[in-house]
Amino acid sequence: MLIERYGVLESGVRDVFKEYLRAEKAGFRRFKPLSRSIRLHDDALYCVADVDGCEKAVCVVKTPDKAPKVFREESPIRFGEYIVYMVDFNVENLRKLVAEKPELGPRSLRGYPRLGLGVRMLFTLPPLIDALKELDVLSDFQLSAGREFSLREVVDAKPGLYPEWLGHTGLDAERLYNTIAMECFKGGLEAYGTEIDHLIITRQTARALTRILTHGEGSAEEGLEDLESSMNYNRRIIDEASATGFVKGITVDASDLIRYEFMDPDRWPREAVRRRFMEEFDGEAEQVLDTVKPGHTYKIGSYELVFTEEEVMRIALKYRLCLLKVKELYEYFRSKVGEDFTYELSLDETPELTEPKELFYCLSECSRMGMPVDLVAPNVGFFKREDYPGRLDELEERVRVLSAIAERFDAVLDFHSGSDKRAEVYRAVSRACGGRLKLKMSTIYQLKYFETLAEFPEGSEERRLFEEIWDYTLDYVKRRASEGDEVAKRQLEEVLKRMGKPGFVKKPDDDFFRYYSFIVVNAKKPSGERIFKERLYRLASKKEVRERYRRKVFEVTKMVAEALGLLGSRSGYLASRSARNR
Template sequence: MRSEFIHQLVSLAAELAGGVPGGKTASEELGPNARWYASSWQRVGGVDLFLARDGVERCLVVAGAGPEAARVPGEAVATGERPVKVAAYSSETCAALRALFPWTAPRALPKGRPSFGCGDRLGVATPGQLRALRQTRAALVLAQQSVRELTLTGRSYAEVVDAATWGVFQEGYQEGFGADGDHLKTVDEVRTLLEAGATFITLDLSLCLGRASGLPEMPDAVRQLEGNSWELAGERLEGSPDDLQGFWRVYGPAFAFIEEADALCRQARGAGGYDLEVSVDETAHATRPIDHLLLATELVRRGIAVSSIAPRFPGEFQKGIDYIGDRERLEREVAIHAEIAHRFGYKLGVHSGSDKFAVFPLFARYGGDRLHVKTAGTSWLEAVRVVAATDPALFRAIWAQATEGFPRAREYYHINTSLADVAGKADVPDSELPRLLDDDACRQFLHITYGEILKAPAPGGGTLSDALQENLARNEARYALGLEAHFRRHADGLGFTSP
């Protein structure tokens, strides 16, 4: 870091010694593209701690002496009665923050509230997400990544948790947050992400469902449901022999995985110390309500307490765009799925939930506080929107790399968009580039190619990931405002902002 910047931090630390966190402070600007964050200022044991940034370089400043200061690694930059040290952003610094301030560590979500998951593929979206959502009723998941996303971005899950810790401390958010190891398909993945800090485990059953080789005998408890009927949302569900056989043939092979994963969670976090979601949303067909009901019934019988179940809803919940499909059918089935969730006391999971503005009201109507909504790539798209508005040359380099990598990226995601749908769309004046982020085909094109983009070389050296980080540091306020507006729109549509 620049010596001038370090000198400013030392002077600021001396000034803060006479004040109180949360009180009136000096300007947060410390020169061109440099600042400190007044919202991060904390005092513990007479030691002041706050975050600052010089370009893309981020740091924790520790002013004072004592055991609290000693727990933070860093370089001494001032000595005397009130020494100052600067700890660069690192896994060690984030671990020290979690040790000193438990509210910067992920935890199980509170019961009785809806919840909202925020993906962050770049590690700098948490402040803007928090500004939109901290005043809502929703409990927040701020560290959320799937194994697929980790592979494509080249990040570890521990890095995802660290980014959330840093953002939470920067904003002074003390209400708690979850860390979701998303779409985990194997026991090894569950174990690895628990070790890396996940408190919310999403089990993706797609490798188990319908697997003939792993089909155990149907339990008597399931057989005994034959002939039962259930009234749900004005519809009658029947436990016919064919329905029971069909359910067990598809879901029977998955229970061993669910039980082993739940046991690992309980061992790592203790009873009540984690959230477990069962997801069947990435399947070829919509989840039958009778299958959802039977799945919930069997989980209860086995003593597995889930926080949410995410069905595959009818229609298309594609990445980065609004709902596609028959809304009347969707409403009928959401009403039934939501009533099942209400009866069993867990939340209805809504995956690929970003930008589904047309159908948010019906989920709010039937789900109420029994909703867990996940978003992933929409924060990434807001970052690309900032680049389109502030650095057209960088945006065009991103677009070119997305074009080259699109065929590979499409292997990972189901979307309607093809290269033909976006051909020539970027051939517009620079001033019109941000509008591409309002076009469905362009949104999907840029949404799924993030892995191809981030690892590619940038025209000026380094990678496009480096160039993106530099741009977002220069335009930090703009990115936060964009995220705040975008996520506020989600919260409003889902009814999370009402009392």
């Protein structure tokens, strides 16, 4: 590809440098630019190069003032009309570069249509980045706080101190977000976002969270109340993540704090609801009723919503505690990263579908409380690792109403548990949203890697490792079943029946494995040594494994992005930003 402004061919950059270095006898034995890293930004060419076995960040400019400060601290190399600066390619130098040139790092993507991709294993990043570039798709990178990544002291602790599922990727915020930023720069990905996914606020915190708060010195009995323990755990996650300088958004899930009892007229008659509403909202009661006006007809596209006063009060009480605690984390995150970040409200992990009136109220109340929503995740009937089981016409109509409500508040719907749906489901929700949507998926890329290992011949190192993690997962499911996990019980019974039949073969699509194999990445021996992680990462670097996995990553990303209508979304975002800045 010709970089016209400089008259330099990407494929020829290496030869240009080699010619200069040879002529000047600069002493470099090796100079190999990584072609996928080359990008042009603000009259400067950037890339990553192997210089005598060391990775260097390279900046090529015509005038010194176009080079960021981190490069100008080093002595330049000149050839012809060009000036070449090189610094070590490391996190600290990248952080300095992004502080001066934010467009070279993660961005707050607000309500732009895109994917949200979980990187449970860091070697997934290069093939994902290449797929996003080739398909021209905009995306965030993230993991769920607590479940997928956690505090460093948690993921590195010996087994038994914390629940096995807590931080099951073995990643803490520093490793996760630093690696995302480094790999995206190295891969030349021009626009991407990052977020802390699912900061979960709960009233039923396990003893583990109190231990986290007291650095292993306390117990649940002598610690803080569960709700405050949960809040403090999330604050510590925010501290570690924001300290990287590479986090641009949060998703907050306080579904556990929703008080469903206020919707029951038998438990809460009308007058009792009114008294409680006035008590809890006090001086804000009039503002709430003025924000969502009883008796007013809200026209939203072809839909109409009319609230009674009692409905407003019941819904307000239902979500009061939930939104108050969300606000606390919103303000805490803002105090760490400033004003430029993306905020998502998660309502998907609830026992019931999200009602249009309740979504309208929550978005309205968030705006009134000073935390306008960029993205909102309602419960539309999606389940993790399962295809959508219902009628698509009903799904499409449900989503169309919710999307119209979100659009009224300049928000976009985000679909969680987005993996493992057929293309028709993705097309249905995209039509319903008019293409204005985000969809998150994480598990699928881990399962595709396990699938890659399973495809190798019997007796190969790859196949043997797959069978080991299959066996470990089965043992884990047996423990979960014995502890009362109904899903584990059902799936265990099913696989045990099949194991007793002739010709049984261990497969990556066995239901119990698809649901519970997440546990293997950070599985540990009693000494704290990880059982599988080193081998999982090492095998991923083998050429044949890497190429097979790369194809699978590309195929699943293409199918989802194409069905959602997101091909070309990255160019669309960049064009809109360019137009806004003109």
